[in-house]
Amino acid sequence: MDLVQLDIKGISYSQTQTGAYALLLSEIGGSRQLPIVIGAFEAQSIAIALEKDIKPPRPLTHDLFKTFSDSFDITIQKVIIHKLVDGIFYASLICKKGKNEKTIDARTSDAIALALRFKAPIFTYKNILDKAGIQLKTSTSSSQTQSPKSKVETEIKSSFDLKSLSLKDLNKLLEDAVQNEEYEKATQIRDEISKRS
Structure with a gap:
């Protein structure tokens, strides 16, 4: 299956769900967008990772995970949003330590928050973008x-x-x-x- 690389376009507050946010991913080299509803904590974590100048006084959970991974020479190579069921996206972290590669299941919002910290690319499959993407x-x-x-x-x-x-x-x-x-x-x-x- 063909992978399509995505980039974060922005985060907006949900007008219909209290405490929820919409994360908008855009297709690199295309015009389709993939909106994903995420929670407030994940939205804050993603926003902090996007804003390089903001440093929280204590590490957030995703920052702690990055520090932990760095301590044991584990890197996240990429994130793949691999499934969409009943409006819920599923993602995988492709992790590497030395020559060993491991795929770990993750919530999409957590996977994206970690991808930002590891500077890892974000992908989805073409059929998911065909099904759930919004054409601008x-x-x-x-x-x-x-x-x-x-x-x-x-x-x-x-x-x-x-x-x-x-x-x-x-x-x-x-x-x-x-x-x-x-x-x-x-x-x-x-x-x-x-x-x-």
């Missing part, structure tokens, strides 16, 4: 203006009842959510579309 479309028409919200957009804002919407409406909402950087909403819409295919 750039507007080429200069005649586009802000139109009043459609009945479907109003309905989604008030109740967010995705099951009652058509596939065409869901795809439109998905595009709008990505354009507005509402990645957590985009994740829910994407999952509903996946259930129907």
Whole structure:
């Protein structure tokens, strides 16, 4: 299976789930994005790793794991997001000590927090990106203006009842959510579309 390398595009606060965040990974050399819902602790750990100037007074769990691994000459070679089941992503850490290589199961958010600390690349399989990726479309028409919200957009804002919407409406909402950087909403819409295919 073909591996696709991903890069971290950003983290945004979830508008619909208290205490949750949406981590957005983008395809290197492509236009697809992979939104993943993560917890507050993992979001903080990833954000601290991204901001090189921030040093917590005491090591976070992922920092402790990095120090521990360095002490025993263990490195993380890469992270692979290898499975998607019912909207939940599964990841593996590919670790190496000397000539020995070991694959370790990990939560995707933890795997990414560790990948940042080890400067390890993040990958997923092409079929996962095909299934769960969000295509960013750039507007080429200069005649586009802000139109009043459609009945479907109003309905989604008030109740967010995705099951009652058509596939065409869901795809439109998905595009709008990505354009507005509402990645957590985009994740829910994407999952509903996946259930129907």
